[in-house]
Amino acid sequence: MRFGARLALAVIAIVVTATACVAPSDGSSRAEAGDCGPYARYGRHPATHVAVYASNRDREADLFEATWADFAACTGIDVQYEGDGEFEAQIQLRVEGGHAPDVAFFAQPGLLERFARAGRLEPASAELVSLAEQGWSADWNGYATVDGTLYGTPLVANVKSFVWYSPAFFRDRGLTVPHTWAELMELTERVAASGVTPWCAGLESGEATGWPVTDWIEDVLLRQQGPDVYDQWVSHRIPFNDPRVIRAMDTVGSVLKNDRYANGGYGPARSMASIAYQDAGRPILSGDCALHLQASFYAEHWPKGTRIGPDEDVFAFLLPGTDPSSRPVLGGGVFTAAFADRPEVRAFREYLASADFANARMKKGPFVSANKGVDPANAAGPIDRLSIQLLQDPRTQFRFDGSDLMPAAVGAGTFWKGSVDWITGKDTESVAAAIERSWPSH
Amino acid sequence: MSFDVVAQQPKLLHLLQGVAAFSAVVGLILLALHRGPVRRRGAACLLLAPALSLLTVGLLLPGLRTLGLSFMDDEGDAWVGIDNYVWMFTDPEALTALRNTLVWVVLVPLLVTGIGLLYAAAVIRSRFRALALSLVLLPMTISFVGAGLVWRFVYAYRPAGAEQIGLLNELVVAFGGGPRQWLVESPWNVLFLVVAMVWTQAGFAAVLLAGAIAAVPGEIVEAARLDGASSRQIFWRVTVPSIRPTLLVVVLSEVIGTFKAFDIVKTMTAGQFDTGVIAHEMVNQSFRYGRTGHGAALAVLLFLLVAPVVAHQVRAQRRAR
Numbered sequence: 005m006r007f008g009a010r011l012a013l014a015v016i017a018i019v020v021t022a023t024a025c026v027a028p029s030d031g032s033s034r035a036e037a038g039d040c041g042p043y044a045r046y047g048r049h050p051a052t053h054v055a056v057y058a059s060n061r062d063r064e065a066d067l068f069e070a071t072w073a074d075f076a077a078c079t080g081i082d083v084q085y086e087g088d089g090e091f092e093a094q095i096q097l098r099v100e101g102g103h104a105p106d107v108a109f110f111a112q113p114g115l116l117e118r119f120a121r122a123g124r125l126e127p128a129s130a131e132l133v134s135l136a137e138q139g140w141s142a143d144w145n146g147y148a149t150v151d152g153t154l155y156g157t158p159l160v161a162n163v164k165s166f167v168w169y170s171p172a173f174f175r176d177r178g179l180t181v182p183h184t185w186a187e188l189m190e191l192t193e194r195v196a197a198s199g200v201t202p203w204c205a206g207l208e209s210g211e212a213t214g215w216p217v218t219d220w221i222e223d224v225l226l227r228q229q230g231p232d233v234y235d236q237w238v239s240h241r242i243p244f245n246d247p248r249v250i251r252a253m254d255t256v257g258s259v260l261k262n263d264r265y266a267n268g269g270y271g272p273a274r275s276m277a278s279i280a281y282q283d284a285g286r287p288i289l290s291g292d293c294a295l296h297l298q299a300s301f302y303a304e305h306w307p308k309g310t311r312i313g314p315d316e317d318v319f320a321f322l323l324p325g326t327d328p329s330s331r332p333v334l335g336g337g338v339f340t341a342a343f344a345d346r347p348e349v350r351a352f353r354e355y356l357a358s359a360d361f362a363n364a365r366m367k368k369g370p371f372v373s374a375n376k377g378v379d380p381a382n383a384a385g386p387i388d389r390l391s392i393q394l395l396q397d398p399r400t401q402f403r404f405d406g407s408d409l410m411p412a413a414v415g416a417g418t419f420w421k422g423s424v425d426w427i428t429g430k431d432t433e434s435v436a437a438a439i440e441r442s443w444p445s446h
Numbered sequence: 447m448s449f450d451v452v453a454q455q456p457k458l459l460h461l462l463q464g465v466a467a468f469s470a471v472v473g474l475i476l477l478a479l480h481r482g483p484v485r486r487r488g489a490a491c492l493l494l495a496p497a498l499s500l501l502t503v504g505l506l507l508p509g510l511r512t513l514g515l516s517f518m519d520d521e522g523d524a525w526v527g528i529d530n531y532v533w534m535f536t537d538p539e540a541l542t543a544l545r546n547t548l549v550w551v552v553l554v555p556l557l558v559t560g561i562g563l564l565y566a567a568a569v570i571r572s573r574f575r576a577l578a579l580s581l582v583l584l585p586m587t588i589s590f591v592g593a594g595l596v597w598r599f600v601y602a603y604r605p606a607g608a609e610q611i612g613l614l615n616e617l618v619v620a621f622g623g624g625p626r627q628w629l630v631e632s633p634w635n636v637l638f639l640v641v642a643m644v645w646t647q648a649g650f651a652a653v654l655l656a657g658a659i660a661a662v663p664g665e666i667v668e669a670a671r672l673d674g675a676s677s678r679q680i681f682w683r684v685t686v687p688s689i690r691p692t693l694l695v696v697v698l699s700e701v702i703g704t705f706k707a708f709d710i711v712k713t714m715t716a717g718q719f720d721t722g723v724i725a726h727e728m729v730n731q732s733f734r735y736g737r738t739g740h741g742a743a744l745a746v747l748l749f750l751l752v753a754p755v756v757a758h759q760v761r762a763q764r765r766a767r
Contacts, residue, residue, distance in 0.1 A: 093733040118736055122521065211716040211734070271605035277630045277719070278603040413735035418539070424718055428630060438538060444520075444737070 040078035050080035052348040057105035059091035104343035120150040156341035161374035166320035201268035204293035206284025214420035225252035245436035268293025418442040516742035530743035543727040555700035562651025583649035594713030597642035601628040632720040658692035
């Protein structure tokens with residue numbers, strides 16, 4: 005009896021002591037950086053922290069952290085970055101569970117909009133709005149605007165409409181880079197006639213399996229019908245299975261679902277479903293495939309030692325439009341938004357929205373920003389430079405990746421899944437009709 | 447990535463606080479119990495209080511909230527009647543998940559119990575019984591995620607002509623066939639996932655059933671043999687009826703486990719290629735698509751499906767006592 009009581013007391017005593025010992029000891033002991041001049045405008049916020057949550061991990065995360073290290077040292081803000089491959093699913097759990105980060109990087113404007121509508125996000129301050137207007141086109145800011153209120157600023161941009169090819173392969177066969185869709189199809193036929201399956205593609209990407217095909221469909225729709233119809237389709241003012249969309253899908257199908265044209269280096273067209281998107285373009289290096297449609301970030305997925313450039317191992321051209329004068333570009337982007345409105349969070353958001361940040365980040369490694377103030381000369385490689393030039397070119401008709409703008413149930417669900425079903429054999433009409441039925445009605 | 451203690455400090459602190467609070471509560475209760483005579487009922491209530499309050503906070507309240515959400519829209523602020531349930535039984539994707547779950551729940555317990563029983567019966571009289579049972583139990587020590595990854599490699603596809611990295615396609619090619627995309631071709635891919643689940647669970651069944659078979663009194667078996675029963679007759683007429691309670695426990699726990707199958711589907715196909723099951727679809731709807739109502743309705747369905755099995759099991763155990 006007595007022993008039990010003493011034991012209980014001892015347990016309490018130990019626990020209380022232990023908790024007291026591990027009291028939070030906050031206080032930044034970071035060394036001051038060399039030149040703090042550029043960061044003076046963000047003020048001093050000693051002993052504060054900003055928790056950042058995003059999907060970027062490993063090298064991308066390291067590059068981000070290296071970029072804002074000076075900012076953190078000069079302002080005294082401890083920027084705590086956390087990268088999570090399951091960001092899209094976890095962010096919802098965190099916010100609902102009361103553990104929202106201060107700042108999050110959203111790759112889907114649709115997801116950002118959902119949190120904005122739920123009243124979770126902090127609107128941009130007046131300074132941030134003016135920085136955004138100064139830095140980006142109205143189109144870009146529009147993706148982070150909900151009901152007229154700006155909630156975030158663009159951070160990363162990528163260009164999706166690149167066709168990767170081998171300059172040597174083209175030279176040996178006397179092929180030239182096409183400038184119209186018709187020329188591209190002619191080129192495809194010539195390569196096929198020479199005994200090489202011209203296109204290669206891979207759809208496997210875990211839960212996101214299928215997304216490369218959605219990019220194909222969006223790219224072709226944007227070219228065949230122009231930006232207006234594309235916008236109507238993305239915002240569901242015309243049904244998902246509108247005849248014009250069906251036509252675009254059938255055009256894609258005439259390439260990707262055609263065993264004569266795909267899947268170069270990997271076998272029949274339906275083999276795409278099992279090929280990881282990261283590996284999909286590699287047969288270009290061995291000459292088993294001639295063309296691979298994939299975003300600018302594919303530059304990172306070539307095997308080590310692959311040189312990229314107009315006269316190197318691989319390079320890319322812009323997927324051509326119906327005529328040489330049009331320049332439709334499909335792309336994606338990442339946006340920052342905040343769940344807290346403390347002074348240090350505001351300072352950090354303003355820093356991320358500056359051209360200084362984008363330029364500094366580009367000097368560290370591969371990175372593209374749509375900020376008007378970035379200098380293409382800072383780009384890490386030829387593809388990044390080309391992307392920035394395209395984004396800054398006034399003739400470019402930029403459109404955001406539709407699957408990232410649609411409601412997640414479609415854009416990150418049935419559209420991806422439907423694309424896989426379609427590639428593995430289902431017919432266009434029934435797949436498009438099924439996706440249309442899955443569109444949330446409210 | 448390495449585990450940085452300093453960076454993880456806030457989390458560790460949370461954990462410590464939780465443990466501290468829990469220990470403090472338990473300690474206080476122990477203390478209170480030792481203050482003079484307390485009536486037994488009061489003591490029972492006091493001892494049950496932590497468990498009951500945790501169950502209320504962690505199970506009952508969320509359960510009720512989920513039930514409420516299943517009749518609401520995705521923001522949880524308007525009633526939509528039974529719309530979410532109508533969706534569940536009309537949407538092709540949800541129906542696929544329901545169909546697959548049915549296939550899983552029928553096949554996994556049957557195969558696991560069947561294979562486990564045969565294996566147990568085969569090794570029970572062997573000299574290497576202990577070794578054989580440990581071997582078959584090994585897959586159980588691997589997490590479902592690990593098992594899913596292992597089996598994904600078994601089914602991996604490489605084009606004809608290229609070097610196969612998947613065991614199954616390697617075998618098929620060695621016997622002159624062409625490589626196939628096992629995880630892509632619906633509906634057979636569901637069966638390939640089921641195989642992975644059975645692989646992880648069969649050992650559990652074998653060990654439990656081997657124990658039960660060993661406990662069958664030798665006299666009964668001997669009597670049956672004296673009466674001229676063949677080995678097969680003894681197995682089906684004597685052994686199996688004697689171990690019926692254990693068989694039932696194995697089947698029912700497999701049924702419950704299979705209803706909740708999530709990890710294997712998530713790691714092997716991520717629910718693609720028509721392989722989704724209820725638990726996986728529920729997570730997708732709630733947390734990836736933001737369709738809380740749909741997710742809640744699926745959760746309620748899952749609960750309704752599992753509850754009778756659990757109730758039956760509890761009753762059976764009580765009867766056995």
